[in-house]
Amino acid sequence: MKKTILWYSLAAAALILLLKLLEYQLFVRSLSLEFYLAVIAALCTTLGVWAGIRLTHRRKAVEVRAVAMFQRDNKVVDASGLSKRELEVLELMARGLSNQEIADALFVSLNTVKTHAANLFVKLDVRRRTQAIERGKMRGLIP
């Protein structure tokens, strides 16, 4: 942002210099005032467009980063009714882990994972893990 403004200032300074040069040309070659004005208008417009694009590009980069860095929304989690453990299981499911792998990852038994899975299926109102993943992503529960 600051960099853009700095560049804009420099460009403006360059423009003023150019104008001074043009001014001399104006008296020497007696170019029309309209031409003089048109040049200024064109340059300023270009500069403005460039600055506008620069500014909005910055803003867009921020938005992209916001999408990339998933941040859990507590309100959404509370609304879903999922417990912390169920959320963990769901997240590992979405990463493609099997129940056994999830059990190993969380240091619990396979049966425990299956219980958590069954409970979160009920809470998300789904029948399969793939559906659960879909719902979880739709609701912003998982990345």
Place this chain on the structure above:
Amino acid sequence: MKKTILWYSLAAAALILLLKLLEYQLFVRSLSLEFYLAVIAALCTTLGVWAGIRLTHRRKAVEVRAVAMFQRDNKVVDASGLSKRELEVLELMARGLSNQEIADALFVSLNTVKTHAANLFVKLDVRRRTQAIERGKMRGLIP
């Protein structure tokens, strides 16, 4: 886009009118040429910034829609080696459908879906459908 250009043209016309008025002011009140130029520069710059923002906002909207409305990249698909049918199966998998439901959706038998599934698992180098969904999303094969 066209609307923006139209508005820009109208604004430019208004500016020219304003300039004509200023020109009269210039002769009547004998304002400095620098002031005249400054006004033009400021107006054109503002106009340019506005147009720039307008244009990039349009572009941003398109990009957002591109994220929301998934557009498949043929290069990615070719690189994956997935056939059209396999891609369809993968997409329905990602929506949480069971093999039987996919079979019904595509008007083929369950065995066919299983074959497609097995083939795409090999091509994506995965063992489970959840993994396939993960990979597919990572590579941009599916939304």
Place this chain on the structure above:
DNA sequence: GGAAGGATCATCCTTTCGGGTGAAGGAGAA
């Protein structure tokens, strides 16, 4: 101190998935 809910584990049973293999018909390329 009891009620509620979470986390843990278990058993039994059914359904779904996935691996392996084979095969037939069709479209397109060498």
Place this chain on the structure above:
DNA sequence: TTCTCCTTCACCCGAAAGGATGATCCTTCC
């Protein structure tokens, strides 16, 4: 035309997932 790939379908079998139910232990809340 032969060969390759895609699509379709079938059968068998083992592994994984899912449904139902019950139980224990722990924390938190009223």
